[in-house]
Amino acid sequence: MAAKGKFEEAMPVILKALEEGHTNIEAVKLAGINEDTFYEWLRTKPAFSEEAKRARANGEKNAIARVEASLLDLAVGFEYEEVATEYESKPNPDPSALEKYIPVIKKQRRTKKRVVQSIEAIKFYLSNKCPEVWKNRMDGSLNLGDILKDMKVTHVYDKENRTGFPSNESEVDA
Numbered sequence: 001m002a003a004k005g006k007f008e009e010a011m012p013v014i015l016k017a018l019e020e021g022h023t024n025i026e027a028v029k030l031a032g033i034n035e036d037t038f039y040e041w042l043r044t045k046p047a048f049s050e051e052a053k054r055a056r057a058n059g060e061k062n063a064i065a066r067v068e069a070s071l072l073d074l075a076v077g078f079e080y081e082e083v084a085t086e087y088e089s090k091p092n093p094d095p096s097a098l099e100k101y102i103p104v105i106k107k108q109r110r111t112k113k114r115v116v117q118s119i120e121a122i123k124f125y126l127s128n129k130c131p132e133v134w135k136n137r138m139d140g141s142l143n144l145g146d147i148l149k150d151m152k153v154t155h156v157y158d159k160e161n162r163t164g165f166p167s168n169e170s171e172v173d174a
Helices: 006-019 024-031 035-044 046-076 119-129 146-148
Strands: 077-090 099-117 155-158 161-165
Touching: 006 024, 006 035, 024 035, 035 046, 046 077, 046 119, 099 146
Parallel strands: none
Antiparallel strands: 077 099, 155 161
């Protein structure tokens, strides 16, 4: 059986990297080939070019899904476990080993931590996922008259004495 060529070895690595969301440059580095070779393959191998486009599109979808999941985690909060490990050095039982001492776990402490919700993440998530309900109203559609018509005046400010006092509703015109 003939040995695999450079293209046959590099192609699956490149496609997998693109599907994971890596850039073209990162993908060719992972595959161990030159960037010029990659672009030549895209020009001369139509099937590979189509597969690369498909992998790139899937990579973008995967990246967006991961970012959305992270945003949702920030909006609702999440828990994680922090592990603190303390080591001590013990003599290496293998006399032929280069290292005279080996690290051994002395103590390990696990702590559950909680990241609280982020108001900014909540606003961003809701205003983008449900804009018809959570849209930021900056278009002037808010009518001040509608807000004020249902308000009752409960205090009046006395400018001369600089004090506020309960109003007599019969004397105040709203």
